Amino acid sequence: MQARVIRNLVALSFCMATAYATSAQDAHRLYVEPDGWAIGMNIGLSDLWGNIGTASPIEHYSNSKYFDKITMMGGLFGRYNVHPGFGLRGQLNYGSLYATDKWNYDLAKKASTQGEDAYQRYARAQNVKDVMFEGTLLMELTPRRLNPEGKKAFKRGQPFIGLGISYFHFTPYSTIAASQTWVKTYDLHLEGQGFGPTYPKQYSLWAPAIPMVIGYRWDLGQHLNLGIEYMFRYTFLKYLDGVSGKYIDPTAFAAHLTPAQAKTAAEVADKGYWYGLEPQNAAGNMRGNSAFTDKYSTISITIYFKVATRTAKWWH
DSSP: OOOHHHHHHHHHHHHHHHHHHHHHHHHHHHHOOSSEEEEEEEEEEEEEESSSOSSSSOOOSSSTTGGSEEEEEEEEEEEEEETTTTTEEEEEEEEEEEGGGGGGHHHHHHSSSSSSHHHHHHHHHHEEEEEEEEEEEEEEOOOOGSSTGGGGGGGSSSEEEEEEEEEEEEEEEOTTTOOEEEEGGGOOOOOOTTSSSTTTTOOSSSSEEEEEEEEEEEEOSEEEEEEEEEEEEESSSSOOSSSSSSSHHHHHHHSSOOHHHHHHHHHHTTTTHTTTSSSSOOOBBOOTTTOOOOOEEEEEEEEEESSSOOOTTTTT
């Protein structure tokens, strides 16, 4: 009797172990995501790369004033996996961007002359805040899953890259003189945009961008995925930060704007003077680098849920 019970327990244990191994293998294989839909969200730090701010990315992140005012961007997305190694993602993001010449404070203190780039940037004393709304369509490539039967395809953690197109709307702000009062700057025409043939053309608040992304994802389960990604957007704008060309004569503001707008525009356009860091700029002095095209980026955490994905693998 005892021997029979032992034999039955051994047989049952063997059957349970076999069933567990089979189910574990099936679950493991399901991490190789088949075609189907997923919904998710993303949120993270946002950064503006324009004329305003530091000259290099290292100085951008390492200066002592970077964390005085951080900005964020986040949103929702839908994703369709065409193949385990290739997917399409559409997402909507909302957030803000920020940059300030004060980020050059550390380097400006060390400058040997006032002609050094870091001091010139700091003395310009410009800042910008953009409120952003963005729509994006991305093509994503997961290289290690291009061969769904390969050993590396079964790893829960997977690197990925992506490329796509974005279309965004932004509302730019800056502070008045040396105050902390923020005002919208689009209608102030700070460099004379749209004032006439001798001035820059007025820009649009709607613009396209080319997003490029690199990241890493972990499958937390058959349906849940967590990731981290860096997305860089190349825009075709030079006024995302409101600075691109030259200072203009303040009398041009008076000729094209209301008295109140003209006063505000003059105090926003040449803030270094109001901070007492530099003399008032003459018309034609360089305010920014007109050859520079603005960019922006995000470092985000993503999480998405795979909805009703097929278990039948069409690529077999």
